[in-house]
Amino acid sequence: EPNGLKDYYHSYFPMGVAVRPSDLKDETAEFLLKNFNSITAENAMKMQPLHPRENFYYWRDADSIVNFGVNHGIKVRGHALCWHEQAPDWMFKDANGELASKDLLLQRLKDHIFTVVKRYKGKIYAWDVVNEAIDDNPDNFLRNSLWYQICGEDFIAKAFEYAHEADPQAKLFYNDYNVVRPEKRERVYRLLKKLVDAKVPIHGVGLQGHWSIYEPSEAELKTAIEQFSSLGLDVQITELDVSIYPWEKERRAKRPEEDGVFTADLQNRQTEQYAKIFKVFRQNKKVLTGVTFWNLSDRYTWLDHYPVQGRKNYPLLFDQDFKPKKAFWEVVNF
Numbered sequence: 181e182p183n184g185l186k187d188y189y190h191s192y193f194p195m196g197v198a199v200r201p202s203d204l205k206d207e208t209a210e211f212l213l214k215n216f217n218s219i220t221a222e223n224a225m226k227m228q229p230l231h232p233r234e235n236f237y238y239w240r241d242a243d244s245i246v247n248f249g250v251n252h253g254i255k256v257r258g259h260a261l262c263w264h265e266q267a268p269d270w271m272f273k274d275a276n277g278e279l280a281s282k283d284l285l286l287q288r289l290k291d292h293i294f295t296v297v298k299r300y301k302g303k304i305y306a307w308d309v310v311n312e313a314i315d316d317n318p319d320n321f322l323r324n325s326l327w328y329q330i331c332g333e334d335f336i337a338k339a340f341e342y343a344h345e346a347d348p349q350a351k352l353f354y355n356d357y358n359v360v361r362p363e364k365r366e367r368v369y370r371l372l373k374k375l376v377d378a379k380v381p382i383h384g385v386g387l388q389g390h391w392s393i394y395e396p397s398e399a400e401l402k403t404a405i406e407q408f409s410s411l412g413l414d415v416q417i418t419e420l421d422v423s424i425y426p427w428e429k430e431r432r433a434k435r436p437e438e439d440g441v442f443t444a445d446l447q448n449r450q451t452e453q454y455a456k457i458f459k460v461f462r463q464n465k466k467v468l469t470g471v472t473f474w475n476l477s478d479r480y481t482w483l484d485h486y487p488v489q490g491r492k493n494y495p496l497l498f499d500q501d502f503k504p505k506k507a508f509w510e511v512v513n514f
């Protein structure tokens with residue numbers, strides 16, 4: 181008799197969730213363990229929180245998340261080894277305060293990846309190695325981050341090589357957002373194909389899945405999963421939520437009626453969207469090796485602060501009291 185979300189999906193894929201250390205106690209931990217069998221650190225394993233100064237690592241939060249996973253026999257996904265956001269300033273500067281050389285930066289990236297991946301070897305089964313390297317502007321290919329400015333394209337392959345050397349068993353992912361949109365999908369595909377052709381140790385692609393009641397369509401989602409898996413890569417949904425607001429600024433500006441109220445109409449549209457995307461997930465269970473939600477319930481979601489600070493959002497399957505929403509029942513009823 182299924183009990184929590186994960187139980188309905190036990191023959192499909194692990195059901196994961198992004199957590200903060202404070203989620204791992206009392207009723208929140210109970211709720212988590214009832215519904216999920218995989219966890220990811222929402223922030224604790226990013227470079228800035230973990231490695232704020234040269235030769236200094238802050239392990240407590242990351243360790244508490246890994247230990248919780250290990251102690252309860254659930255999977256732990258690592259996030260993220262190389263990202264342009266939440267990367268500490270010192271990483272990109274030399275001893276004189278000038279921009280670091282390529283050699284220096286790659287040496288630091290290697291040290292960081294070796295230290296972190298080896299510490300959790302055998303405990304973290306999959307890593308987001310490179311996060312969000314494709315530019316938002318469709319006319320460009322890679323994002324003009326400090327990683328790119330200093331190293332050119334090389335930092336991407338290097339990051340995967342370092343991670344593979346540090347833990348040859350870990351599944352290594354490239355992770356990005358808006359990947360189901362055709363123009364970005366094509367550029368992500370181009371990058372992944374290059375890496376695969378060059379025999380870089382990459383094993384999967386993470387589609388973040390910061391979606392909304394307006395996107396993606398069933399066809400777009402299906403096409404993206406098929407196109408990426410045709411490269412022989414695993415596909416995971418790594419940061420799932422379904423915003424009740426449209427993502428684009430232009431469209432947002434035309435909606436002055438947005439007031440943070442979760443109307444019956446919005447609930448229905450969100451329920452339909454969740455039903456649709458989970459149908460596609462189930463149809464692709466051979467290549468889809470994990471689905472991770474970005475936060476536990478509507479009580480706390482990063483979308484309350486982004487892109488509009490203080491506008492309440494309701495993007496998850498559980499409400500502010502941790503009770504299953506209409507969308508939950510639709511997702512488990514198949």
Ligand code: G3I
Pocket residue numbers: 222223226265266311357388419482
């Ligand atoms: O911990 C500090 C705190 O000490 C400080 O006082 C406070 C003041 O701003 O900031 C706190 O850090 C914040 C951190 O979340 C923890 O709450 C950062 O400012 C804030 O920028 C950070 O936001 C996170 C964001 O990534 C940037 O790292 C979100 O929680 C997190 O949900 C979000 O997750 C990302 C994925 O990693 C990658 N894909 C997109 C996704 C959503 O943006």
